[in-house]
Amino acid sequence: MFRNTKMRLGGVNILLLTIVISLIVLYRSTSYCLCKVSPVEEAFGQPMKSQPRPDSGEHRVTCHIPGLESRKQFYQYFTEKEYKCENLRWFGSRDGRKAVCMDMEFYLVPQDCHVLSFGINNEWSFDDKFGAMGCKVYSFDPTMGKADHQRSQNVQFFRLGISNIKGQRKVGMGSRFDFFEVDRYVNILERLGLTNTTIDYLKLDVELSELEFFQDVFRNTPHLLRNIKQIAVELHHGYHGKGLNKTEDITDDSSDMSPISTYQIFWQYFHELRCHGFKLFHARRNGRWTEAVWGNI
Structure with missing residues (x-):
């Protein structure tokens, strides 16, 4: 019985680990939605194409x-x-x-x-x-x-x-x-x-x-x-x-x-x-x- 309990707990841990990994992947794939749109992009209706901008925005x-x-x-x-x-x-x-x-x-x-x-x-x-x-x-x-x-x-x-x-x-x-x-x-x-x-x-x-x-x-x-x-x-x-x-x-x-x-x-x-x-x-x-x-x- 003790062995069966350990097996059940191990299965729960694996399930929890799977859920956590899934949430991390989901967050990373959607986190861009949380990015702040610049005033210029907002004024003209849509974000500009994604590209490196080291000398713009906060990096002026x-x-x-x-x-x-x-x-x-x-x-x-x-x-x-x-x-x-x-x-x-x-x-x-x-x-x-x-x-x-x-x-x-x-x-x-x-x-x-x-x-x-x-x-x-x-x-x-x-x-x-x-x-x-x-x-x-x-x-x-x-x-x-x-x-x-x-x-x-x-x-x-x-x-x-x-x-x-x-x-x-x-x-x-x-x-x-x-x-x-x-x-x-x-x-x-x-x-x-x-x-x-x-x-x-x-x-x-x-x-x-x-x-x-x-x-x-x-x-x-x-x-x-x-x-x-x-x-x-x-x-x-x-x-x-x-x-x-x-x-x-x-x-x-x-x-x-x-x-x-x-x-x-x-x-x-x-x-x-x-x-x-x-x-x-x-x-x-x-x-x-x-x-x-x-x-x-």
């Missing part, structure tokens, strides 16, 4: 941003290159001409490179050059009056602008403001199937919409920056037109340093790029504005 990059006191300090930034490009080449002509670093750190593999070009204005030389190399080029401009189309074997055009929202947005500067269709960088990448693909070159010549791009990426999707090798931007700093600070006296250096000045806004984004691993390797004046190119080193 800590970045020191020095104060900006004058326009002289602002322009000094462009004279202090953080990386020396040994093999600098020019792609495009006239207003479409952009500097591209062809060093091994940014090696572009023909037939396996990807370029996003925002802001065309009917100047295709930059996009066509990359397309001729065999790169897949995705060109965007909502202001040209052209529908989506395949320009060539490797160059595809979209009537769409870049912004920090999905929908209609006023695009342009001064009296040239008008409503056009825009979307966020994260949505555009997903639409193209490039979310986890290396972007060899990202060009932004978008009449101040670069501010909305930087705001959205730095605040909401900084993890997307690690897939970009080079970023080229025409910076519309010191703009005094409709929609921003119109009271600044451009002859008074200190007046441009108000909190809503484009100088202050761009200054912060320059340093955030640095904190995410981007180094300035080229800058030049283009009329009133400055063109700058950063590499992800």
Whole structure:
């Protein structure tokens, strides 16, 4: 009888152990439901695709941003290159001409490179050059009056602008403001199937919409920056037109340093790029504005 009791107790222990193991497996398989959805994911209705995000959410990059006191300090930034490009080449002509670093750190593999070009204005030389190399080029401009189309074997055009929202947005500067269709960088990448693909070159010549791009990426999707090798931007700093600070006296250096000045806004984004691993390797004046190119080193 004692032996039978021990056998029964042993059977109960095995049953309890089986139940505990089953509960552990069930908990692990469903515990993702307890994860907190980020404010960005909640705002846009569904969680983003699962992927490592070491520089987002609770793991955001800590970045020191020095104060900006004058326009002289602002322009000094462009004279202090953080990386020396040994093999600098020019792609495009006239207003479409952009500097591209062809060093091994940014090696572009023909037939396996990807370029996003925002802001065309009917100047295709930059996009066509990359397309001729065999790169897949995705060109965007909502202001040209052209529908989506395949320009060539490797160059595809979209009537769409870049912004920090999905929908209609006023695009342009001064009296040239008008409503056009825009979307966020994260949505555009997903639409193209490039979310986890290396972007060899990202060009932004978008009449101040670069501010909305930087705001959205730095605040909401900084993890997307690690897939970009080079970023080229025409910076519309010191703009005094409709929609921003119109009271600044451009002859008074200190007046441009108000909190809503484009100088202050761009200054912060320059340093955030640095904190995410981007180094300035080229800058030049283009009329009133400055063109700058950063590499992800």
